[in-house]
Structure formats: structure tokens, C-alpha cells
Amino acid sequence: MTEKPRLTRRTLLRDGIAATVALTAVPVSAWAGPDMVEREIWRRIGAAKPIDGRVVLDLPTFAENGNLVPLTVRVESPMTETDYVESIHVFAEWNPFAVVGAFYFTPESGKAEVTTRIRLAKTQEVTAIAKMSDGKVYRATSRIDITIGGCEP
Amino acid sequence: MAEPQSLHPARVSLPKSARRGDLVEVKTIIAHPMETGLRTDETGRRVEQRLIHTFTCAVNGRIVFKAELYTGISANPYLIFHFRARESGTVEFLWRDDDGSIYRETASIDVT
Numbered sequence: 001m002t003e004k005p006r007l008t009r010r011t012l013l014r015d016g017i018a019a020t021v022a023l024t025a026v027p028v029s030a031w032a033g034p035d036m037v038e039r040e041i042w043r044r045i046g047a048a049k050p051i052d053g054r055v056v057l058d059l060p061t062f063a064e065n066g067n068l069v070p071l072t073v074r075v076e077s078p079m080t081e082t083d084y085v086e087s088i089h090v091f092a093e094w095n096p097f098a099v100v101g102a103f104y105f106t107p108e109s110g111k112a113e114v115t116t117r118i119r120l121a122k123t124q125e126v127t128a129i130a131k132m133s134d135g136k137v138y139r140a141t142s143r144i145d146i147t148i149g150g151c152e153p
Numbered sequence: 154m155a156e157p158q159s160l161h162p163a164r165v166s167l168p169k170s171a172r173r174g175d176l177v178e179v180k181t182i183i184a185h186p187m188e189t190g191l192r193t194d195e196t197g198r199r200v201e202q203r204l205i206h207t208f209t210c211a212v213n214g215r216i217v218f219k220a221e222l223y224t225g226i227s228a229n230p231y232l233i234f235h236f237r238a239r240e241s242g243t244v245e246f247l248w249r250d251d252d253g254s255i256y257r258e259t260a261s262i263d264v265t
Contacts, residue, residue, distance in 0.1 A: 108239065
């Protein structure tokens with residue numbers, strides 16, 4: 001794996017895993033990785049800088065079965081024509097594909113909240129990004145331990 | 154819940170009536186394997202990816218919620234969301250499958 005040029009909290013945490021992955025010769029394409037998450041986030045928010053907070057990621061801290069993990073994501077917002085949540089995007093850094101889902105709202109949605117069930121391949125960090133009608137972007141992350149991975153039966 | 158029909162893959166649950174301005178909660182589920190494209194069948198052959206890729210809910214033709222679903226969404230996709238009751242009418246739910254199929258459910262809502 002190539003050296004990441006930026007030194008961030010995430011790369012410091014993940015360098016150890018990256019080194020281990022390289023040594024065990026797991027195909028690079030098998031898992032998404034933080035790079036894919038960052039790239040997919042960029043594709044959705046462009047140059048906007050995510051602000052930590054405001055998004056509430058309701059995810060258990062551990063799950064026996066990674067095939068059916070309940071998830072609720074919400075953003076408190078008046079949901080008026082001039083102030084509403086346009087979309088919420090969910091990413092799983094160590095799934096085979098980083099993007100889990102994208103959820104779109106209008107003021108008529110009334111509430112910027114969605115509950116669903118997701119698959120998680122293994123223990124990892126789940127990220128939620130919220131895009132607001134005024135262009136602001138918020139972010140929350142939550143770590144979850146998985147006993148039996150989903151994505152493959 | 155909508156009347157159960159054993160062959161119908163989708164179910165929706167929402168109130169039949171609401172007052173104007175109320176927040177209406179909607180629950181939906183559709184029977185679908187959400188094939189990730191990573192699974193192999195009993196012959197060892199890879200099963201092709203097939204997902205419900207998009208779900209929309211529209212009230213009298215106005216989309217109030219949309220979801221783009223990827224491989225990380227569990228089989229039999231389950232969604233709970235809301236909309237603000239504005240006027241009586243038809244609520245239409247559409248699930249779009251990678252294979253081109255479109256599944257459709259409708260419900261009526263009376264708003265006073």
C-alpha cells in the first residue's frame with residue numbers, strides 16, 4: 001500500500017492495520033479502506049469541510065451478526081424551506097464497498113431521520129455525513145465491533 | 154400494515170389519517186436478497202450483484218423521501234422515515250431493482 005501523504009488521526013490509527021494487511025498479502029481491493037471513504041465523501045461534498053457534530057449516529061457498539069445491524073441516523077433541524085437537511089450519507093470504512101446508503105430529504109420530510117438495517121463486514125468505523133440546505137456539512141463517526149461479519153453468508 | 158398478500162414483496166405501514174402539520178411515520182420493507190455480487194452459490198459460481206438501488210416515497214407526486222441503497226444495506230431492505238402531513242391524497246412507494254424491475258405500493262392518507 002502506498003504511503004498516505006497526509007498525517008491525520010485516522011491515518012495514524014490505520015497505519016498499523018495497513019501494514020498488517022500488506023504483510024498478510026490480502027488483496028487491496030478486498031476492503032474499502034479509509035481512502036475510499038474519503039474519496040466517496042469528497043464526491044458527495046466537494047470542497048466543503050465537514051464539521052464534527054450535529055449528526056446523531058445511533059448504532060450499537062457491538063453486534064453478533066454483521067448481516068443485520070440496526071442503524072438510525074438523524075439531524076435536528078427545523079426542516080423549513082430555508083433551513084433543512086438535504087441529505088445524509090453513510091459510509092463503512094472496512095466493508096467491500098465504502099458507501100452504505102444515501103438518504104435525501106425535503107422540508108416536507110418533516111424530520112431528517114432514517115432507520116434501516118445495514119451489513120458490516122467486520123469491526124470498523126461507520127461515518128455519517130449530513131449536507132444542509134445552506135451548504136454546510138456535518139459529520140459523525142461511530143465504532144462498532146462485529147463478531148460474525150456480514151456481506152457474505 | 155397494508156393488507157398482506159403472500160406473493161407481494163413489499164409492505165408499507167403508515168396511518169390512514171393525520172391532522173395537517175402532523176409528522177407521519179412510515180415503515181417499509183421489501184423482500185429482496187440485495188445480492189452483493191460477492192456471494193458464491195452451491196456450484197461455486199459467483200452470484201451477480203442485484204440490489205434495490207433506489208427507493209422513493211411521494212405524496213401526491215411530490216417526493217418526500219428518497220434512498221439510494223448499496224451493498225451495505227441488509228437483505229429485505231427496511232426503512233423508517235417521515236413526512237409532514239399537508240393534504241389528503243395518495244402516497245406512492247417505488248423500489249427500483251438493478252434488473253430493471255420496479256415494485257410499487259400505494260396508500261391513501263386523509264388529512265384534516
